[in-house]
Amino acid sequence: EPEVTQTPSHQVTQMGQEVILRCVPISNHLYFYWYRQILGQKVEFLVSFYNNEISEKSEIFDDQFSVERPDGSNFTLKIRSTKLEDSAMYFCASSEAVTLNTEAFFGQGTRLTVV
Amino acid sequence: GEDVEQSLFLSVREGDSSVINCTYTDSSSTYLYWYKQEPGAGLQLLTYIFSNMDMKQDQRLTVLLNKKDKHLSLRIADTQTGDSAIYFCAESRGGSYIPTFGRGTSLIVHP
Numbered sequence: 342e343p344e345v346t347q348t349p350s351h352q353v354t355q356m357g358q359e360v361i362l363r364c365v366p367i368s369n370h371l372y373f374y375w376y377r378q379i380l381g382q383k384v385e386f387l388v389s390f391y392n393n394e395i396s397e398k399s400e401i402f403d404d405q406f407s408v409e410r411p412d413g414s415n416f417t418l419k420i421r422s423t424k425l426e427d428s429a430m431y432f433c434a435s436s437e438a439v440t441l442n443t444e445a446f447f448g449q450g451t452r453l454t455v456v
Numbered sequence: 457g458e459d460v461e462q463s464l465f466l467s468v469r470e471g472d473s474s475v476i477n478c479t480y481t482d483s484s485s486t487y488l489y490w491y492k493q494e495p496g497a498g499l500q501l502l503t504y505i506f507s508n509m510d511m512k513q514d515q516r517l518t519v520l521l522n523k524k525d526k527h528l529s530l531r532i533a534d535t536q537t538g539d540s541a542i543y544f545c546a547e548s549r550g551g552s553y554i555p556t557f558g559r560g561t562s563l564i565v566h567p
Contacts, residue, residue, distance in 0.1 A: 389554060
């Protein structure tokens with residue numbers, strides 16, 4: 342069964358460093374998303390991406406964040422100058438379309454720890 | 457604004473029914489969802505319900521929606537140890553199928 346894969350599963354980085362979280366969406370999917378969950382808090386929407394453009398983003402997704410689809414298979418989230426409060430589980434998701442009957446498939450997440 | 461609240465933990469005995477509750481604040485919510493996250497895995501869509509429905513049943517799962525009270529519940533009949541997971545309630549409005557999630561309820565099933 343096709344699945345969304347994320348690497349690494351756990352990333353530890355020093356405050357102020359840049360990190361890139363990687364995702365390989367399902368191959369025929371066109372819509373891509375990043376969510377995050379700070380420990381004990383809600384899963385929060387960060388950004389959606391379609392046709393090589395950001396289609397929607399939340400207030401959390403400020404200039405510190407960027408997304409890219411550098412090739413035909415990867416979808417990345419870059420966090421510049423990480424802060425302690427960026428520590429969270431980051432989930433990537435993809436879907437064929439943006440309709441109710443089209444399920445978004447989630448990856449297993451990357452746990453980012455900023456020290 | 458959108459807000460989804462759910463309790464953090466639920467413990468049940470194997471074979472009993474589990475009921476996971478959720479409340480939401482956005483009266484324009486059109487679609488409500490339940491997702492499941494098993495350890496080390498991503499979020500998996502279990503079921504969804506339109507806001508104009510009261511109930512949806514799918515095998516052991518029953519979703520009840522009280523739109524007046526903005527209350528959603530997920531009932532799992534004959535709960536098994538394999539049902540142990542985190543269950544997320546989510547909602548979205550018409551025109552956007554990007555769900556807003558709650559914190560998740562950890563369901564612990566013990567023998």
